[in-house]
Amino acid sequence: MLKNYLKIAFAVLRRRKFFTFISLFGISITLTILIVLAAFLDKLTSPGYPDMKRDRSLYINTIVQENPKASGMMRGPLSLYFFQHYAGVMKTPENIAVSSIFTATNTYVNNKKLVINVKYTNGAWWDVLEYDFVEGKPYSLQDIKNAERVAVISEDVKKQYFGDAGKVTGKYIETDNVQYRVIGVVKSVPITSPFIYADLYLPYTLSKSDYRDRSISGAYTGIVLARDKSDLARIKEEYKQIVAKVPPQNKDYTILYSHADTYVESFTRMFSRDQNSSGLGILLAVVAITVFLLMLLPTINLVNINVSRIMERSSEIGVRKAFGASSGTLAMQFIVENIILTLLGGVIGIIFSYIILSTINHSSLIPNFTLSINFTVLSYGILACLLFGLLSGVYPAWRMSRMEVVNALKAS
Incomplete structure (x- = not known):
């Protein structure tokens, strides 16, 4: 038939x-x-390079401080202090990668201006994310502690800054009148991954802003890696309980919100008016x-x-x-x-x-x-x-x- x-x-x-x-x-x-x-x-x-563990990762991108009576609100990234003293005390996660929002800096190569996007990270960044190192290696915890002027650069920056120089580990790259010794080169990340993308990765101890600032708002985001996918719900609840104990930054705000979300939810929540809704729907x-x-x-x-x-x-x-x-x-x-x-x-x-x-x-x-x-x-x-x-x-x-x-x- x-x-x-x-x-x-x-x-x-x-x-x-x-x-x-x-x-x-x-x-x-x-x-x-x-x-x-x-x-x-x-x-x-x-999941895609270098964020290959997305199925067992949660993302902390924003903190919101609000005063419903005065209709006041402050939304933005978090501080390094917040991750170290609040989110960092969670017991369930395997690790927490922390990085700053990338910022543009200028350098000049053969009298030609080159814009380099810089990101400051902690040591766990290289463990949580699976970067493909073309040459060299990431900076160590000791490099971060000693505030060594070392850097990991992308392949694109290697080509633009050094040209056809072959291996560049051990050479120096200068931006904003500061020289950094290149210790690693990674495959470039597309800008469509804004919380991961950068051209130049540096230890957070080299940041121009004081990383010891005790405010809770800042310029950092985090990726929380679970040991297993089944732990994600527990991590969300643990983080929620921690945030509930964090006092607002000043008296102008009475309520504080921050969430550990899945990758998609971490973006949709930014467009949701209801802070208790992820906006995924x-x-x-x-x-x-x-x-x-x-x-x-x-x-x-x-x-x-x-x-x-x-x-x-x-x-x-x-x-x-x-x-x-x-x-x-x-x-x-x-x-x-x-x-x-x-x-x-x-x-x-x-x-x-x-x-x-x-x-x-x-x-x-x-x-x-x-x-x-x-x-x-x-x-x-x-x-x-x-x-x-x-x-x-x-x-x-x-x-x-x-x-x-x-x-x-x-x-x-």
């Missing part, structure tokens, strides 16, 4: 070339947009509405085209019904035809998506950021194809199955 459906479907598609072209064009363009968006979202949210709703709107117009257009195709095939429907074909058989045939059409459009959409993603990757629009159509993205594309085929095929199939034999023959 299915074999006959397939033969009829391909025969109909070849016979109605114009309708087939219009349908395939609409389906392929829609799915191309969806697949490209899915590739971006998958790249941004999935809002993000999912926005994504769902966006996908729905993207699929709505082509679905409606395809429904209209399919209804027109049904009217043109009324004689075929009438004859088949007269020879005993049931309404369910005719409806199933049309749904199969429509799914085949959308799957063909999906194949074209995947080819278009591959071309677009390859173009983006080769254009270096986002340095060190590579998009791909992996199994997850491909699964989303196939699911969208099937959903698209069902949505645009069910109503026309129902219309077809409801046709009376006499009316169908008259319409022909």
Whole structure:
């Protein structure tokens, strides 16, 4: 039976070339947009270099101090003191990596200005995150304690600052009139990971701001690494209890909020007005509405085209019904035809998506950021194809199955 459906479907598609072209064009363009968006979202949210332990990590990016009565609020990164004296006392985590928000500094190479983004870190940074060292090694706890002027640089900075100098460990790099001895070179991180990205990594004891400042707000964020994924809930609760005991920075604020979140939640929470809500539900709703709107117009257009195709095939429907074909058989045939059409459009959409993603990757629009159509993205594309085929095929199939034999023959 299915074999006959397939033969009829391909025969109909070849016979109605114009309708087939219009349908395939609409389906392929829609799915191309969806697949490209899915590739971006998958790249941004999935574990990737050097944050490979994301499935057992929690992120502490902000602290909020609020006075509901005075409508006052202060939101921003945390201080190093907060991580050392509050978050650092947690018993459940395996380790806590702490780093400053990257800041831009200037240097000059052959009279050409070079902007270098600097990040200050603790020693655990190199244990929690899995950087790929092209040469050299990270600075040690002793280097941090002694405030040694040592640095780890990215591959991009190595090329821009030293050119084709070969190995650069042991050489010096200067920025803001301070020289640092390079002890390691790591594979570059894309700027799409803003809390991890930097060009130049330095011990926090070299920071120009006083790292011994006892305020709770500052310029640092943290990554809490659990021993096992099952410990994440316990770490969240432990951190919540610690934060509840931390007094606000001054009398202008009465309530303090800070959360240890999953990677996605750490970003969505920044856009949530309710400090007790992660904002993840809002993000999912926005994504769902966006996908729905993207699929709505082509679905409606395809429904209209399919209804027109049904009217043109009324004689075929009438004859088949007269020879005993049931309404369910005719409806199933049309749904199969429509799914085949959308799957063909999906194949074209995947080819278009591959071309677009390859173009983006080769254009270096986002340095060190590579998009791909992996199994997850491909699964989303196939699911969208099937959903698209069902949505645009069910109503026309129902219309077809409801046709009376006499009316169908008259319409022909």
